[in-house]
Amino acid sequence: MFGMVRRMRRDERGQALVLGAVCMLVVAVAVMSSVSIGHGVYEKMKLQDAADAQAYTLAVKEARAYNFLAYTNRAMIVHYNAMLTVMSYVSHAVYLDRTIGAAAKFLKVLPGIGPVFAAVSAMIKAWVKTVEKIVPTLVNVLTQLNIALWIAQEGMLSATLYDLYSDAKRDKSIHVTDPRAEVEFSMARNASFRDVPLPALYADLGTINHSNAKNFTHVLDDGPRSSSPTMGPDPTGMQTRGRLLNRNRNRLSDADMAKYRLLMGSMANAVRRDWTATGEGPVLIGREWSLRLCLVVGELRVQKTADSQIKSFSEQFEGNRNDQLFAADDIKMEVRPGCGLGFLDWSTVFELHFRVAADARNGFHQEYGNQKVSAHHPWQGITPFVTSDTSFVDPWHNHFGYPCNMVVLSKDMGAERGDGGDGSQKEVFQLDNLSRNHFLRKQGTGRFNSGTAESKGTTNLEAGIQESVLDMTWKYVGGKQDVFAQDFRQYSGGMMAMSVGRAIYHRPGEWKEEPNFFNPVWTARLAPVQTHWDEENLGWLIPSYRDAKWLFNGVTY
Structure with a gap:
């Protein structure tokens, strides 16, 4: 018997099993961690792609709207040029009638060549009557066409304004890229905004959607100022431009009217x-x-x-x-x-x-x-049209008049964002099964469950932390007690992505040309977030941006 005990003590078989079990546990934890991190990175990439796609889409809509204004303005110019041409026909016809025609009246009595002068006189008279009848009608038709083009410009502006209000249920570019993406709270605080008429949207002040719309219209000559808190009752300036059609209000002494008529x-x-x-x-x-x-x-x-x-x-x-x-x-x-x-x-x-x-x-x-x-x-005169008033005051902040739009999307990753509607907490997103099955739940020593010096007076249970739970969730993303982290989890659900799109005026080789609505060379770009105009929202979303501004006395990077 003692020999059997000695053999068992010397026997080394089975040691690899113990070592393998320990290693397998470590490998399992590493694999689960890698899968969790990898999945989180994948979800973040999808969300960022959705934000970039939406920001670029809005920039494309802005660029297309501005190019449409340029094309229609150029069409108006062509119409005015046609009016001047037909008016030239009239003045030239009057000149011919009063000179060549008048001389032909006397010369037609000459024998031999008289019939020639008689034919010349008749032709000139016919030409005068023709232009006198055609020109008034043609000028009126061209004037009405210009008014129709102006109405089309206003329609384009209003439609683009509505499209700038991002909403995941309405904007396909968001859900096509990431079906789980949601519009962040700071973009649209009124959840039912998409179901109300367009003017009601302007009342949703302080949101990024409202800032995007105002940033799009402040480039317009009669649009709201960048410093204005609201877009006002006439965000595109249509009522101001419309006064050009009213003879009693269309005064050259009025700067608003003079700039349009003279330009x-x-x-x-x-x-x-x-x-x-x-x-x-x-x-x-x-x-x-x-x-x-x-x-x-x-x-x-x-x-x-x-x-x-x-x-x-x-x-x-x-x-x-x-x-x-x-x-x-x-x-x-x-x-x-x-x-x-x-x-x-x-x-x-x-x-x-x-x-x-x-x-x-x-x-x-x-x-x-x-x-x-x-x-x-x-002739009622110059008809309304949309023109620009780009700003070169503080160009770093105002982006040389280029409109920008910020898009902020979030995704529910199981953070503390509220309940699912029935009072219960939302389920965690990752490794959800481990939490449901209580795997290794409450199996710790309880060392940190009391108000000791190590826990600084707060127990793990009070903080919602349970020891030995092998579950990597997003419940404490951004920090446990940080106020910003708590707000971030509440609004974003654990993950957030932002992007900035910009419509820029770019004619190859002519980078110094001032942006305008007469040349259709507007294009879309993605822009750096740090240079964005919406500092209030940006400071909340990125604390380091706010800190850098304070550190460098207002010079951000």
Whole structure:
């Protein structure tokens, strides 16, 4: 018997089993930890992708809206240019009728060539009647088209404003990327906002959604200021621009009205065709020509000039004509002694003015001096349009007028976010089975379950911690007692991701060009979070951002 005991003492078989059991436990813990961490990283990547996708989507919508404004503004300019061109036809037709046509009336009695002049006179008369009938209708049609384009601009702005209010149940880009993603509380505090009319959304102040919408509209010339707490009852400035259609309120002395009338008028005048602006052509029948004759006693010069432009007048000018489509074909005769004596000045001996205009007082034909005769047709003037007012004041903070949008998404990872609706705590997300089956629950020594110095007066049970529970959950993400961590768990459910999108104005090779709504070169980008404008929300979401601002006296990185 003693020999058997000695053999058992010397027997080393089975030692590997003990070592294997210990190692397997360590490996199991390591594997579960790796799976837990890996799964958490995967969920974070999906949530961040969803935030990036939504931020970029909103930036694309903003860029498309601005490009739409640019295309429609350019279409308006084309229409104004067409109006000036047809008005040039009228003034040129009046010129032909009063000169070539008048001469043909007398020359048609000449034998042999009389029928030719009679045909010329008839053709000119027919051309004058044609343009006089067509031009008023065409100008009115083009004016109504411009009004329709303006209404389309306002519709685009309103639709984009609504789209900037992110909601996981409405924005497919969020759930397609991450089905479990939720819009964070600071974005939309009114959970039912998507079910109310658009104006009611503006009352949800202090949210990131509201800030995104205001940031989109403050780039507009009549949009809200960046410093304004609200967007006001007219966030796009439509009511201000609409006053252009009211003759009594459309005053050049009003800065809001002057900027639109002068800007669009200058843009239209800048792109006139050569024939519209000056109109070179053959002698006698062209819009611009010059003729010089050397006589015995001196030199004669006949100059034919032309002009077509949009003019803007103050309310004190001739009963408030407002804006005017103006076209002129003028003749001036000058003489001077001798021939080729360039040091002698010309003297004007005769002038003829063939001018037409369309304005708020039914326009006119002007033929001699300042006498305006023969009413032409009315034109209400420059129609409303959307333009920009980019800011270069404090460009680092205001991003050179570029609109930004912040997206903050969260995901329920089992943190203390509240209950599931029946009063019970939400189930933990990871290794959920271990917690339900009470695996190794309450199997610890209880060493830290009393108010000892090690626990600093707080027991584990009071803090909700149970010893020896092999379960890696998100219940204490961000810290156990930190106030920020408690708020973070309540609002986010344990995980959060943020992203910033930006619509930028970029013409390749022209980086110094000021952003505007006349060139459709707006594009979308993702932007650094640290440079974002919403400091209040950003300071809550990232405490280090707030600390860095205090540390560097307001200079953030």
